[in-house]
Amino acid sequence: MSTTPAVLVLEDGRAFRGRAYGAVGETFGEAVFSTGMTGYQETLTDPSYHRQVVVMTAPHIGNTGVNDEDPESRRIWVAGYVVRDPARTPSNWRSVRSLDEELAAQGVVGISGIDTRALTRHLRERGAMRAGVFSGPALGDHATLLERVRSSPQMAGANLAAEVATTEPYVVPALGRKRFTVAAVDLGIKGMTPRRMAERGIEVHVLPVTATLEEVYASDPDGVFFSNGPGDPAAADHPTALMRGVLERSTPLFGICFGNQVFGRALGFGTFKLKYGHRGINQPVKDLATGKVEVTAHNHGFAVDAPVGEPSPTPFGRAEVSHVCLNDGVVEGLRLLDRPAFSVQYHPEAAAGPHDAAYLFDRFAALMEDRRA
Incomplete structure (x- = not known):
């Protein structure tokens, strides 16, 4: 499991600190939550999630790893991925690699170890909003990261x-x-x-x-x-x-x-x-x-x-x-x-x-x- 520090910053200023999951770096998108307990591979590869930072409400993600039969398109489309407790060891007869390995290989920046329940409640109360995920060298002071989030594109008016x-x-x-x-x-x-x-x-x-x-x-x-x-x-x-x-x-x-x-x-x-x-x-x-x-x-x-x-x-x-x-x-x-x-x-x-x-x-x-x- 990664020990690299990471932070998710919402455009209203709230921040959640955790560990890098997948690629290390930075990403921006609209923070949204998905309530499915299964099917994370199909979610990740659904082109409809383009430019969205997807928060999984189910706490355990990655249990069945990744296979080559279930992708819905040629690549992962989510802009970022947020999970609470990623699987340490995937277990499924079709699994060929772990989810964090797949995210890293495709350059998808994610974060784990945060309270996704609190984040989901926040998004339900305040609404979907822009977010940034930062890890490793991309980390910086809160004010700078928040300004970068607020300068990123909005979903309203986006022709994608x-x-x-x-x-x-x-x-x-x-x-x-x-x-x-x-x-x-x-x-x-x-x-x-x-x-x-x-x-x-x-x-x-x-x-x-x-x-x-x-x-x-x-x-x-x-x-x-x-x-x-x-x-x-x-x-x-x-x-x-x-x-x-x-x-x-x-x-x-x-x-x-x-x-x-x-x-x-x-x-x-x-x-x-x-x-x-x-x-x-x-x-x-x-x-x-x-x-x-x-x-x-x-x-x-x-x-x-x-x-x-x-x-x-x-x-x-x-x-x-x-x-x-x-x-x-x-x-x-x-x-x-x-x-x-x-x-x-x-x-x-x-x-x-x-x-x-x-x-x-x-x-x-x-x-x-x-x-x-």
């Missing part, structure tokens, strides 16, 4: 999808008999998402966030998908315009997470920043059409500002809120009543997390089947 998305299109083939072709706009897509579609006989053409409408339709898709991703949806003007082009053609459309927020903007709704967001694999969501409650995986700091209840008029017909979070009433899903389009704010691919929402991929396939018929 292009920094994490693919720059070249690629294809994920259908498993077994091919049923449909889907054009997936990569806003920060997780690897499990096209895999879940491939399991349903869908050939997925993953496109860069900069794709044009002509490029989206070059594969003659049966449906179009907009993925999760990082940043402020209010800054995502190109994906919003692109989605409006898809809606005008009435092509079956499915969006998740950031794609849900873009969907909201495309319909004419606003978006806003949540106080501390939803992050973890245990968020209760209610389907307003069926009354069913699902336990779902979340990672979002922004939400759609749409009225719950009666349908709202939009340029593409009537829209309604389809799902809400039972913890705080936040909009967790939208759907059009006059065109084949819907979205959810959470992760139906559930890596890691519960599988309650996996049926949404079947719903997308049903829309494409109906459109074809």
Whole structure:
């Protein structure tokens, strides 16, 4: 275990001292907390966490080490990592190296040995905020470190999808008999998402966030998908315009997470920043059409500002809120009543997390089947 001193400094001046975990140095980002007790490898490699310092509320992290099967993308995306009691020796039949070794190898600066319960309570009361993690030679006096944190970029207004998305299109083939072709706009897509579609006989053409409408339709898709991703949806003007082009053609459309927020903007709704967001694999969501409650995986700091209840008029017909979070009433899903389009704010691919929402991929396939018929 590292004995190198480290400190986490929040932009409101509060500091937490501990030990370096992973790489030694300094990093900056938005401090947020994740409530998942498992699935830390999927969290670390989720592009939606780009430029965020992730605080794990579960005290024991790293118990199962790191393997080469579970990453959701090509690298770790979190800006920094905060844990209380890291595992001294990982134990799992798939483990090939320890978590701290992986963090160090990828240059991710972290801190351990701090009271993550106190930090989480602070973020819940004060809201997500900028933070810096400093260790080794990067340590300095508090006033200097605080000034550096306060001069770092804010998440509000950040347009980050292009920094994490693919720059070249690629294809994920259908498993077994091919049923449909889907054009997936990569806003920060997780690897499990096209895999879940491939399991349903869908050939997925993953496109860069900069794709044009002509490029989206070059594969003659049966449906179009907009993925999760990082940043402020209010800054995502190109994906919003692109989605409006898809809606005008009435092509079956499915969006998740950031794609849900873009969907909201495309319909004419606003978006806003949540106080501390939803992050973890245990968020209760209610389907307003069926009354069913699902336990779902979340990672979002922004939400759609749409009225719950009666349908709202939009340029593409009537829209309604389809799902809400039972913890705080936040909009967790939208759907059009006059065109084949819907979205959810959470992760139906559930890596890691519960599988309650996996049926949404079947719903997308049903829309494409109906459109074809």
